[in-house]
Amino acid sequence: MSEQMQTVNEDELQAYADGQLDEKRCAEVAAWLASHPVEAGRVEDCRRQNEALHALFDPVLDEPVPPRLQRPAPASWHGMSLLRHAAVVAWLTIGGTIGWFLHGTQDVHSGTTMAFVRQAAVAHVVYTPEVRHPVEVGAEQEAHLVAWLSKRLGVSVKAPHLSEAGYELVGGRLLPGSSGPAAQFMYQDGRGQRLTLYVRTDGGDSRETAFRYARENNIGVFYWIDGPLGYALSGDLEKTELLKVAQAVYHQLNP
Structure with missing residues (x-):
């Protein structure tokens, strides 16, 4: 193996996942990944997340311009529509995408809470299509899964x-959150329909116990805060059906 092949760095892995490498280097990195399965799996996760983000947020380009943004564009924006410029900015800043993801939501909360809801929805879109590796730890090791996630989050969590x-438990995984580790539990019904329960610590205002709802691109999310934990149940279900499951989750966690 050449010296060049031995030195694939993190920037190149990210560029490979984003399709930004030239043809020659892309082939070299692909060959390197073939003998490094752990890194190959990480790169594939990045690709799936990119695809999920595009699926969730690309439709913003087709949304009508909100009335509050219908102002004359500055001269520096000549040749680019206001909506398209806003979409570019949204891709570069999390805050921009949060507002669009929650389009149609009646309850507006802090940016921290909205980021949490967005993270739950993106994680749902990324992992529910998986066939071979939808979770890190399967339901057959539930006790280990719950103990591991509780240790990593620093607070007792339940499945x-x-x-x-x-719905039956498929398993779960550890995910990065905006303020520390987060957990995801995945469930599936007899038809193969999947739901995910995203759990994070530092839930903010513990008084916000009521269910809140957001929906975009067929993904509904019911979310609520319970003491030190925030929960978000995501699924491609009608609001009333998802609410029934969210209530079942809540009663399981608060017997």
Whole structure:
């Protein structure tokens, strides 16, 4: 193996995942990844997340311009529509995408809470299509899964049992959150329909116990704060159906 092949750095891995390498270097990195399965899996996760982000947020380009933004564009924006410029800015700043993701939500909360909801939805879109590796730890190791996630989050977490609602635990995984580790539990019904429960610490205002709802691109999210934890249940279900499951989750966590 050449010296060049031995020195694939993080920037190149990210550029490879984003499709930004030239053809020659792309082939070299692909060959390197073939003998480094751990890094290959990480790069594939990045690609899936990119695809999920595009699926969630590209439609902003087709949205009508909100009335509050219908102002004359500065001269420096000549040749670019206001909406398209806003979309570019949104891709570069998390705050921009949060508002669009929550388009149609009646309850507006802090940017921190909105980021949490967005992270839950993106994680749902990224991992629910997986066939071979939808979770890190399967339901057959539930006790280990719960103990591991509780240790990493620094607070006791539970995996609700939702068989009465028609869903069985698939397993779970550890995810990065905006203020520390987060957990994701995945559930599936007899038709293969999947739901995910995203759990994070530092829930903010513990008084916000009521369910809140957001929906974009067929992904509904019910979210709520319970003491030190924030929960977000995501799924491609009608609001009333998702609410039933969210209530079942809440009662499981608060018997």
